[in-house]
Amino acid sequence: MPAGSIERPVIALDNVSVLFTKKKLLRPVSVVRAVDGATLHVGRGEVVGLVGESGSGKTTLGRAAIGLQRVTSGKVVFSQGETSTDVESAKGRDWRQLRQHLQIIFQDPFSSMDPNMRVFDVLKIPLQAHGVKGKERIESAVEDVFRRVGLPNDILSSFVFQLSGGQRQRVSIARVLLLNPDFIVADEAVSMLDVSLKGDILKIMRSIADELGVGILFITHEMAVAKVISDRIAVMYLGNLVELGPSEAIASKPLHPYTQALLQASPAIDPSLREVTRSVNVKGEIPHASAYPSGCRFHPRCPFAMPKCSDQVPELREVEDGHYVSCWLY
Amino acid sequence: MLSVRDLSVYFSSSRGEVKALDGVSLDVSEGEIVGLAGESGCGKTTLSLAVSRLIYPPGRIASGSILFEGNDVLKLTATQFRETYRWKKIAMIFQGSMNGFTPVFTIGDQIEEVLEIHRYGGDPAARTRELLRMVELDPSIAERFPHELSGGQKQRAFIAMALAVDPPFLIADEPTTALDVVTQVSIINLLKKLRKEKHISILIITHDLALLSEIVDRAYILYAGRMAEVGTAEEIFRDPKHPYTKGLIASIPTLKSTKIEGIAGFMPDLANLPPGCKFAPRCPYAMEVCTKEEPQLKGVREAQSVACWLY
Numbered sequence: 001m002p003a004g005s006i007e008r009p010v011i012a013l014d015n016v017s018v019l020f021t022k023k024k025l026l027r028p029v030s031v032v033r034a035v036d037g038a039t040l041h042v043g044r045g046e047v048v049g050l051v052g053e054s055g056s057g058k059t060t061l062g063r064a065a066i067g068l069q070r071v072t073s074g075k076v077v078f079s080q081g082e083t084s085t086d087v088e089s090a091k092g093r094d095w096r097q098l099r100q101h102l103q104i105i106f107q108d109p110f111s112s113m114d115p116n117m118r119v120f121d122v123l124k125i126p127l128q129a130h131g132v133k134g135k136e137r138i139e140s141a142v143e144d145v146f147r148r149v150g151l152p153n154d155i156l157s158s159f160v161f162q163l164s165g166g167q168r169q170r171v172s173i174a175r176v177l178l179l180n181p182d183f184i185v186a187d188e189a190v191s192m193l194d195v196s197l198k199g200d201i202l203k204i205m206r207s208i209a210d211e212l213g214v215g216i217l218f219i220t221h222e223m224a225v226a227k228v229i230s231d232r233i234a235v236m237y238l239g240n241l242v243e244l245g246p247s248e249a250i251a252s253k254p255l256h257p258y259t260q261a262l263l264q265a266s267p268a269i270d271p272s273l274r275e276v277t278r279s280v281n282v283k284g285e286i287p288h289a290s291a292y293p294s295g296c297r298f299h300p301r302c303p304f305a306m307p308k309c310s311d312q313v314p315e316l317r318e319v320e321d322g323h324y325v326s327c328w329l330y
Numbered sequence: 331m332l333s334v335r336d337l338s339v340y341f342s343s344s345r346g347e348v349k350a351l352d353g354v355s356l357d358v359s360e361g362e363i364v365g366l367a368g369e370s371g372c373g374k375t376t377l378s379l380a381v382s383r384l385i386y387p388p389g390r391i392a393s394g395s396i397l398f399e400g401n402d403v404l405k406l407t408a409t410q411f412r413e414t415y416r417w418k419k420i421a422m423i424f425q426g427s428m429n430g431f432t433p434v435f436t437i438g439d440q441i442e443e444v445l446e447i448h449r450y451g452g453d454p455a456a457r458t459r460e461l462l463r464m465v466e467l468d469p470s471i472a473e474r475f476p477h478e479l480s481g482g483q484k485q486r487a488f489i490a491m492a493l494a495v496d497p498p499f500l501i502a503d504e505p506t507t508a509l510d511v512v513t514q515v516s517i518i519n520l521l522k523k524l525r526k527e528k529h530i531s532i533l534i535i536t537h538d539l540a541l542l543s544e545i546v547d548r549a550y551i552l553y554a555g556r557m558a559e560v561g562t563a564e565e566i567f568r569d570p571k572h573p574y575t576k577g578l579i580a581s582i583p584t585l586k587s588t589k590i591e592g593i594a595g596f597m598p599d600l601a602n603l604p605p606g607c608k609f610a611p612r613c614p615y616a617m618e619v620c621t622k623e624e625p626q627l628k629g630v631r632e633a634q635s636v637a638c639w640l641y
Contacts, residue, residue: 164597199592261512
């Protein structure tokens, strides 16, 4: 099996690349390799954390996984039971059905819903679009889902603008769950929430995977968040997956120098850190994806860079059971 | 240096008076880094706006005083405050301030404008370069436009702008929110360095308790417009007393956490507050007295005080 794949995934991204070409007078002038040859599989009931800085391509990969972003090359396959559908080539009715199975929760609960709509209407529209008609049927579906996400039924008649951030994010989770999806991309779904609410939302997401068997690709820039919710973690840097493995292994024994830096930068509750200048073993900032370096893309920022790193691209390879890394150190 | 005494700020709205802050006191001494934490809507940004005299109708300062170096800034006229305090003595880095630059002027132009408005005596271009170096940016950044910089670079440039006329006091409202983790660490290190080298006092306002635990000398925990707990970083983060503080600290996901925690429920509506302790509806230890009488801050240790009937 190729690096990064698992058996019976619900969604399989195989060797996916997404390139954006900037054109001037119809002539291509530069190419942004947002995702470059990434292979990532998510199983049923599995939460995979996708971690990286802004500009690493994690959102593009997430969008490609549910067909919201066309891929330049590679394959995205959705499997349900024995049937597999190619997400890229699905059209017409197949595509509409696929949309119901593949869902996304966005980062900002303030801009992902019309503030002037009533909560009930926000939830009704997707259901109607997928053929659930009749007020009673919709109401009973909503009730079930509200219990799961911890919302009181009386907010159904409220307007979206009257809700707090935490309530809005629960509504957007409810909106997605109503369609009984098989796979959800959660794109920084808790980043804008207060700490006290974050925990609750993470618990809900975890229960969706555990109890409903939904596969979740959980995109976040916080290593600690990824660690508490995910079964496996994938680390992305400038369009490449640089490390992939079980959460425990990534958190306790990170192999890639970039993963190590992200872990060092992870917040800790430790007042003794006040006395010191915290060092993170990485130089500078992530470059723009149109001007990526040769060889290993991380080498200009890497404290362990060797001559080899600047001209040869390391492959993602398995160094321990299920733990992959693309780095010349291993 | 800064002493906020029994400050109450109310906003009138169609739903009635919203008590954003109710009898809140806070002190910052010279060279001290103090944190003010709480969740969205608890009143923490209102407090920073009150200190910068930026509360406008329908908001009003209902009572209390804000002493800066012994003078009550609430008694000054707007012009007096602008000419002697704002930016000269009290500078502010706003939430999302990295998006606070105008996209059509260079970073240098914008910093020089601040120098000009505050009648800086020396060479503005040289001072701008000096400021950029102070925040560990390349001085050539002055010729660049905001969209050419990364989020972290913009945040540094904004800090440089805040430091333009050497203020002794800096308010930083969510200085690291929306930045990547690696950049967050570098901004925290920068603020620590500024305190050390320039002896500047900093009030950090944030919902990120992990950030506070790494940088502040003392922390204030605000809930629903009232102070829930005060103490040194050691006291608050090693042995929090208020059930709200405990809940907040437990809900921070760290690499060591094995379980996902959260505080159930939502903050009460500030226009329609319950009687008694405002945290009682969400509190796992709530007793009868909690729903009837409001607890006052009570000393439990040297610098630690808590407003809770358990103590």
